[in-house]
Amino acid sequence: MRTSTKSARQRGRPRSYDRDVALGAIRDVFWERGFSGTSLDDIAAAAGMNRPSLYGAFGDKRGMYFAALQLFAAESGRELQKALEAATLREALEAFYSRAIQDYLSGNGSPRGCLVVCTAVTEATGDSAIRSALAAILAEVDAAVAARIARAQAEGDRCTSGDATALARVATSVLHSLALRARAGARRSELMTIARTTAALIAG
Amino acid sequence: MRTSTKSARQRGRPRSYDRDVALGAIRDVFWERGFSGTSLDDIAAAAGMNRPSLYGAFGDKRGMYFAALQLFAAESGRELQKALEAATLREALEAFYSRAIQDYLSGNGSPRGCLVVCTAVTEATGDSAIRSALAAILAEVDAAVAARIARAQAEGDRCTSGDATALARVATSVLHSLALRARAGARRSELMTIARTTAALIAG
DNA sequence: ATATATTTGTACCAACCCGCATAATAAAGA
DNA sequence: TCTTTATTATGCGGGTTGGTACAAATATAT
Numbered sequence: 001m002r003t004s005t006k007s008a009r010q011r012g013r014p015r016s017y018d019r020d021v022a023l024g025a026i027r028d029v030f031w032e033r034g035f036s037g038t039s040l041d042d043i044a045a046a047a048g049m050n051r052p053s054l055y056g057a058f059g060d061k062r063g064m065y066f067a068a069l070q071l072f073a074a075e076s077g078r079e080l081q082k083a084l085e086a087a088t089l090r091e092a093l094e095a096f097y098s099r100a101i102q103d104y105l106s107g108n109g110s111p112r113g114c115l116v117v118c119t120a121v122t123e124a125t126g127d128s129a130i131r132s133a134l135a136a137i138l139a140e141v142d143a144a145v146a147a148r149i150a151r152a153q154a155e156g157d158r159c160t161s162g163d164a165t166a167l168a169r170v171a172t173s174v175l176h177s178l179a180l181r182a183r184a185g186a187r188r189s190e191l192m193t194i195a196r197t198t199a200a201l202i203a204g
Numbered sequence: 205m206r207t208s209t210k211s212a213r214q215r216g217r218p219r220s221y222d223r224d225v226a227l228g229a230i231r232d233v234f235w236e237r238g239f240s241g242t243s244l245d246d247i248a249a250a251a252g253m254n255r256p257s258l259y260g261a262f263g264d265k266r267g268m269y270f271a272a273l274q275l276f277a278a279e280s281g282r283e284l285q286k287a288l289e290a291a292t293l294r295e296a297l298e299a300f301y302s303r304a305i306q307d308y309l310s311g312n313g314s315p316r317g318c319l320v321v322c323t324a325v326t327e328a329t330g331d332s333a334i335r336s337a338l339a340a341i342l343a344e345v346d347a348a349v350a351a352r353i354a355r356a357q358a359e360g361d362r363c364t365s366g367d368a369t370a371l372a373r374v375a376t377s378v379l380h381s382l383a384l385r386a387r388a389g390a391r392r393s394e395l396m397t398i399a400r401t402t403a404a405l406i407a408g
Numbered sequence: 409a410t411a412t413a414t415t416t417g418t419a420c421c422a423a424c425c426c427g428c429a430t431a432a433t434a435a436a437g438a
Numbered sequence: 439t440c441t442t443t444a445t446t447a448t449g450c451g452g453g454t455t456g457g458t459a460c461a462a463a464t465a466t467a468t
Contacts, residue, residue: 012414013464034326036240040456050417051457061456110329121384122238122326125314135388166401173381173398180325180380184339194377197370201405216444217434244426254447259427 019057022047026058027068031112034119035065035130066133072115073137076103081144089152089159090203093171096145097195100175104182104191113183117176138172145171149202158204167202174198223261226251230262231272235316238323239269239334270337276319277341280307285348293356293363294407297375300349301399304379308386308395317387321380342376349375353406362408371406378402 025046029038040061044051058064083095105111112118116137124131146168152159160167178191229250233242244265248255262268287299309315316322320341328335350372356363364371382395 010414011412011466013416015415032329034238034240036238037326037330039454041454052459053416055457056415107329110332110335112329113325117384118325118328121317121322121387122241124322124387124389125236125311125316126241128314131314131387131389135390138385138388160405162401162404166397169394169398170378170402170405173378173385173402174374176384177377177380180321180384181342181377183325183328183335184342185328185335186339190373193370194373197366198374198377200366201364201374214444215436215442217446219445243424245424255427256429256448257446260445265426 015053017047017049017053017057022049022057023067023071026064027071027115028107030065030068030119031072031115032107032109035061035123062127062129065130069115069120069130069133069137073140076100076114077140077144079103080141084144084148088203089149089157090199092148092152093199093203094196097175097178097199098192101178101182101188101191101195104179105188110185111182113181114176114179117179118183141175142169142172152203160202160204171198171202219257221251221253221257221261226253226261227271227275230268231275231319234269234272234323235276235319236311236313239265239327266331266333269334273319273324273334273337273341277344280304280318281344281348283307284345288348288352292407293353293361294403296352296356297403297407298400301379301382301403302396305382305386305392305395305399308383309392314389315386317385318380318383321383322387345379346373346376356407364406364408375402375406 025048026043029042029046033042038061040051040054043061043064044054047054049057054064058067079099080096083099084092086092086095100114104113116134120130120134120137124134142165146165149159149168149171150164151157153161153164174194178194181191181194229252230247233246233250237246242265244255244258247265247268248258251258253261258268262271283303284300287303288296290296290299304318308317320338324334324338324341328338346369350369353363353372353375354368355361357365357368378398382398385395385398
């Protein structure tokens with residue numbers, strides 16, 4: 001359980017892994033191969049842990065996936081939120097997309113897109129808990145962008161008029177597509193053009 | 205092989221299945237569960253065929269998936285193309301999205317979204333042939349929409365100015381997101397609002 | 409030292425996986 | 439009727455799956 005901060009040194013044999021770095025590795029495997037496409041052997045190899053330790057730390061395979069999803073959402077949510085804080089809406093959207101594209105094209109092998117859009121969506125039909133988690137994450141990003149657009153409208157920033165919520169959903173829709181296009185092999189320049197065109201459409 | 209029309213009755217035991225309806229059933233299973241999440245038993249049950257017959261008709265599991273993908277792309281490509289033929293660009297885009305949303309929300313259980321966007325994307329990192337097929341399908345839809353936008357611009361139809369290719373990619377990006385939002389459980393009204401907002405943004 | 413607590417490593421389990429080998433079946437041709 | 443051809447049906451074989459039991463290992467507490 002270990003309450004995170006200082007540790008009063010536990011009693012038994014010490015862990016040979018760091019929970020956070022292990023979870024990062026697990027997230028990366030799921031990110032690349034998806035949930036159904038990933039085996040516990042894959043996970044064990046990536047995390048450098050054997051199965052009993054994995055099971056003890058994260059529960060079963062679904063538990064590992066949820067933990068990975070949560071980590072991904074938290075980290076990339078922070079990044080995107082930060083990008084949205086740029087001075088003008090147009091700059092905010094461009095930074096937002098730019099940052100996302102950076103992530104989507106990362107990875108050792110072929111580009112991985114977004115863990116949420118490119119792997120959780122697939123499992124959403126068969127697993128209602130994954131579907132809820134997915135919906136919640138999408139809604140969170142929608143809300144963040146809607147808030148930013150509403151702010152621009154309130155500030156009299158150059159922005160297309162109309163319902164901020166609906167405009168925001170269009171903006172995040174393009175984000176989703178950037179993820180899947182990246183995974184499909186689109187080149188960065190193509191993605192950036194789509195991003196800039198969208199930013200122009202929404203932020204005047 | 206059977207060249208589709210009349211048949212000169214083959215010599216051996218007659219087939220107990222119809223290749224087209226079987227492939228439709230196979231497409232539906234993959235559509236719901238994805239490639240990795242679908243077993244041959246699932247496929248056999250859905251198609252009402254036993255494994256050797258499946259193997260004889262479509263090759264291995266990947267072969268079945270490619271056939272399903274091709275069928276899906278051909279059918280929905282026809283539908284979308286037809287929707288795009290509406291008189292004005294705005295009507296065309298709205299029909300295009302509306303038709304897509306209809307499909308994305310269909311299915312016995314929970315909504316399935318789009319076979320390409322919601323299942324092929326996941327496998328794209330690990331299977332370069334699937335990645336190519338995916339990229340080709342995306343490009344085809346992009347091209348169809350780009351042609352429709354270019355036509356509107358040429359005809360002086362009310363349309364946002366700018367590169368037709370880039371605008372089209374924004375439009376299809378929203379299509380992709382509609383698919384995944386449907387699978388995530390979004391309600392029809394939400395999807396329709398996104399669709400109308402996008403059509404307004406692009407077609408003035 | 410000895411006991412206690414916690415984690416690791418090995419190895420195993422039953423279930424499932426995909427693909428195929430083989431035999432039974434159902435038609436046409438001779 | 440008997441052969442030939444094409445399909446269906448059964449079921450197996452080797453490998454992989456997710457999950458766990460159990461003993462060895464490594465720390466603290468007494």
